[in-house]
Amino acid sequence: MQEMTGAEMVVQALRDNGVKHIFGYPGGAVLPIYDELFQQEDIEHILVRHEQGAGHAAEGYARSTGNVGVMLVTSGPGATNAVTPLQDALMDSIPLVCITGQVPTTLIGSDAFQECDTVGITRPCTKHNWLVRDVNELAAILHEAFHVARTGRPGPVVVDIPKDIQFSTGTYTPPQTAPRTSYHPRVHGDAEAIKAAIELMKTAKRPVIYSGGGVVNAGTEASLLLRELVNLTGFPITSTLMGLGAYPASGENWLGMLGMHGTYEANMVMHDCDVMLCIGARFDDRITGRIDAFSPNSKKIHIDVDPSSINKNVRVDIPIIGDAGTVLEDMVRLWRATAKADKDGLKPWWDQINRWRSRNSLAYKHSDDVIMPQYAIQRLYELTKDRKTYITTEVGQHQMWAAQHFGFEEPNRWMTSGGLGTMGYGLPAALGVQIAHPDALVIDVAGDASVQMTIQEMSSAVQYNAAIKIFILNNQYMGMVRQWQQLLHGNRLSHSYTEAMPDFVKLAEAYGCHGIRCDKPSELDAAIKEMIETPGPVIFDCRVANLANCFPMIPSGKAHNEMLLPDEATDEAVANAIDEKGRMLV
Amino acid sequence: MSAHLQPTGSAYFITKETSKAEKRTLAVLVDNEPGVLARVIGLFSGRGYNIDSLTVSETEHEQHLSRITIVTHGTPNVIEQIKHQLERIVPVHRVVDLSEVAQERNQDNPLERELAMIKVKGKGDARVEALRLADAFRAHVIDANTEHFIFEITGRVSKIEQFIAIMKPLGLVEVCRTGVAAMNRGPEGL
Numbered sequence: 001m002q003e004m005t006g007a008e009m010v011v012q013a014l015r016d017n018g019v020k021h022i023f024g025y026p027g028g029a030v031l032p033i034y035d036e037l038f039q040q041e042d043i044e045h046i047l048v049r050h051e052q053g054a055g056h057a058a059e060g061y062a063r064s065t066g067n068v069g070v071m072l073v074t075s076g077p078g079a080t081n082a083v084t085p086l087q088d089a090l091m092d093s094i095p096l097v098c099i100t101g102q103v104p105t106t107l108i109g110s111d112a113f114q115e116c117d118t119v120g121i122t123r124p125c126t127k128h129n130w131l132v133r134d135v136n137e138l139a140a141i142l143h144e145a146f147h148v149a150r151t152g153r154p155g156p157v158v159v160d161i162p163k164d165i166q167f168s169t170g171t172y173t174p175p176q177t178a179p180r181t182s183y184h185p186r187v188h189g190d191a192e193a194i195k196a197a198i199e200l201m202k203t204a205k206r207p208v209i210y211s212g213g214g215v216v217n218a219g220t221e222a223s224l225l226l227r228e229l230v231n232l233t234g235f236p237i238t239s240t241l242m243g244l245g246a247y248p249a250s251g252e253n254w255l256g257m258l259g260m261h262g263t264y265e266a267n268m269v270m271h272d273c274d275v276m277l278c279i280g281a282r283f284d285d286r287i288t289g290r291i292d293a294f295s296p297n298s299k300k301i302h303i304d305v306d307p308s309s310i311n312k313n314v315r316v317d318i319p320i321i322g323d324a325g326t327v328l329e330d331m332v333r334l335w336r337a338t339a340k341a342d343k344d345g346l347k348p349w350w351d352q353i354n355r356w357r358s359r360n361s362l363a364y365k366h367s368d369d370v371i372m373p374q375y376a377i378q379r380l381y382e383l384t385k386d387r388k389t390y391i392t393t394e395v396g397q398h399q400m401w402a403a404q405h406f407g408f409e410e411p412n413r414w415m416t417s418g419g420l421g422t423m424g425y426g427l428p429a430a431l432g433v434q435i436a437h438p439d440a441l442v443i444d445v446a447g448d449a450s451v452q453m454t455i456q457e458m459s460s461a462v463q464y465n466a467a468i469k470i471f472i473l474n475n476q477y478m479g480m481v482r483q484w485q486q487l488l489h490g491n492r493l494s495h496s497y498t499e500a501m502p503d504f505v506k507l508a509e510a511y512g513c514h515g516i517r518c519d520k521p522s523e524l525d526a527a528i529k530e531m532i533e534t535p536g537p538v539i540f541d542c543r544v545a546n547l548a549n550c551f552p553m554i555p556s557g558k559a560h561n562e563m564l565l566p567d568e569a570t571d572e573a574v575a576n577a578i579d580e581k582g583r584m585l586v
Numbered sequence: 587m588s589a590h591l592q593p594t595g596s597a598y599f600i601t602k603e604t605s606k607a608e609k610r611t612l613a614v615l616v617d618n619e620p621g622v623l624a625r626v627i628g629l630f631s632g633r634g635y636n637i638d639s640l641t642v643s644e645t646e647h648e649q650h651l652s653r654i655t656i657v658t659h660g661t662p663n664v665i666e667q668i669k670h671q672l673e674r675i676v677p678v679h680r681v682v683d684l685s686e687v688a689q690e691r692n693q694d695n696p697l698e699r700e701l702a703m704i705k706v707k708g709k710g711d712a713r714v715e716a717l718r719l720a721d722a723f724r725a726h727v728i729d730a731n732t733e734h735f736i737f738e739i740t741g742r743v744s745k746i747e748q749f750i751a752i753m754k755p756l757g758l759v760e761v762c763r764t765g766v767a768a769m770n771r772g773p774e775g776l
Contacts, residue, residue: 123625182679308674
C-alpha cells in the first residue's frame, strides 16, 4: 500500500504489468501522466504523429511479441482518433490497453474543451472500458484492464482518466490475479468433446485442419503443438489470413491460405473434406464463400476460446470451448495414446490434393518489361527469408499478394489488418514491431493508396531510428477497388485512380530517410538489397503493372469449388464472373 | 442451416431467414456499475437483436448485483448468439434463459408479471363503468378526485393490454408500465 498521485499510479501500474514501451501523443488532459513519464526511465514513450498511428503501432508491438500493447492519448480528438485501431484490435483479437485523458470530473457533461463521451464512443469497439471516478480505484482498474485485455479472447480495453484524478492522491494497490468475479474465460476444453473429436478424426478419409489467428494468439507453444498434430495425423492444413505462420509455409502438409483469395487446393479441400478441424478461426465470410454451399459433406470440429464464435456463421458438430494451445495439447496427447496416422487411408485424398495443387493457382504471367506485383513479393521473400523478417501490410491487393507469395515460417511474424481491413495499418504497425525488435528486418508491404493514410508516421520512425522498410507496390490505383469495379461495375473506375501521386522518393528524403525507386524487373533484386542494407528507414517505390488483378478469387456468391483461376480469368470470364442480379445487390 | 442464402455477387451475402422466431425471456445477473445497462442495450442495437421488454433493478445490495429481465424474440440461432454475446460482457455474471428452464421442467412459460399505472378521466356513467371494470380486473385505485382515477394493475402482459384497451373509450389519459419481471416456478433458485 502506497500513497501516490493518480498520474504516478498510471506509471507504476504500467511498470507492474511489465510494460516497456508505450505509444502515444500528449494533450491537455494527459499532461500530469506525461509529466510522470518525463521523470522516469523504466518505460519508453514513442511519440507518434497521429493517435491512430499510436494504436496500430501498439497492435504491431502486441502481435509481434505476444504482450499487451499500450497507447496513451488525450481526451476528445485524441480518444476519437483511437477508435479505428480499437475496433481493428477488437476484430483481430489483439490485446491493447488504451489510456485516455478526460476533462476533470467536475466538467464532465458540460461540453468542456476537448471533451467527448469516451466510454460511450468506445463501448462497442472495446472488450471492456472504464471511466475512473475515484483515484483509489485507479490502480485496481488498470490492473484489471491488463487482465481483461490479455486473457480469454484477447482484445482492446480503454481506461478513461479525468485530469483531476491524475492530480489527486490515493492508495496504490498491486496487481491481483482474479480481480473480478464475473469474468471467467474458459481455458480448458471439455474432455469428452476432445475425445469425440479425436474419434471423429480417426475415421476421417478426407480430413483438413483449418487454423486461424487464435493459434497465434495462444502463444508459440500452440504453434508447435499444431505442427506436432499435423505431423502425427498426416492431415493437410490450411490457414486464414490471420493464422499464417503457425504452420510453416515450407511444411509438406501446407495447402496455402484459404478463402476469397486463397489457393485452389485449399478451397477445394475445404469443399470436399469429410472432417474439418477448425482451430482458432471464426468462419468469417471471406473464408466461407457462399455459406449454404460451404463444405457441404463434412463433420466439423470447432475449437475457440470465445463461445459466441461457435455456431455463429456455420453450425458445427463438435464444439470445443477453450484456449487453442491447451486444447491442442490435450488432442496431441490423446492422439499419441490412441491413434496412428493412416497413411494408406489418406493416400487417395493426398493424390487428389496433389492434382489440385498441380493447377498452380498462384501462377501469373511474368514480364520482362514491367514488374509484376507477385514477382516483387516473391523476390522480396527470396532476398529476406534467411533473416529475422517481420512483415506488416496495409489493406488491398498487395496484402493478398503478400499473403499468397511470401512464405511465413514462424508465428508472430505477420501483422495485417484482417477483420476490419484498415488501410493505413501497416506503416505504424511496422513502427511498433521495430520498436519491439530493434535488430529485426521489418517490412511494410504497402499499396500506394493505403500508405498515404498514415504516411506521417515516417517522421516517428526517423525520430526513433526505427529502420522500417516501406515496400510500396505502386500501381497508381486503389487496386482492389479497381478490381471490384472491373468485376462488378462495368470497369467504370470511379475515383479509384490517384491522379496526383506524391514522389515517394522525395517524400522519403523530406522525412529524412532513404528513398528508392524501381520499375524494371532486372533491377529489382539490387534495389531490394539496397533497401535491406540501408541502416535507417526506407521508402521503396516499387512501380508495378498497373492493372494486374489478384487471383485466384472466389467471386462473390460462389462456392469454394467455383474459384476463378488466373489461367481462366480472361477478360470475358472476369466480366461475367458475377451475374446481373448480383450487381444490383452490392 | 435453416437460413437460405441468396447468391448475390455482392461483397457480402444476403441471408433470408426462414426459421421461425420465438419469444424468450432472459434473466441476466450483472454487476451494478455505471454503463452496464448501456452495454446490454448497445449489444442488442449494435447486433440487430430485438428487445420486447427490459427491466432492471439492483436485487442484491451487498454484492451490488442487478437483475435484468429481457424479453426478446428471434430464431433459435439468434437466441443462442444473444446469450453468448451477453455472456461476453465483462460485468455479466450469468445469463439464464427462463423460457428454456421452464420447458425443461415441463412448464409452459416462466411466471411473468408486469405492473402498470393507468390514468382515466371521466364523469358520470363512464366513471362508474371504469371503476366497475377495474374491480373486475383487480386493479387498485391509488389516486382519485371527482374527475379521475389512477389505477394500479399487476398481471400478465396480456391482462394489462386488455385492461388498457377497455379503458380507452372510458377516458384513458396516461399509461406507465414497468416491463416484465419474470421467474421460474418451483423451489429452485436462478
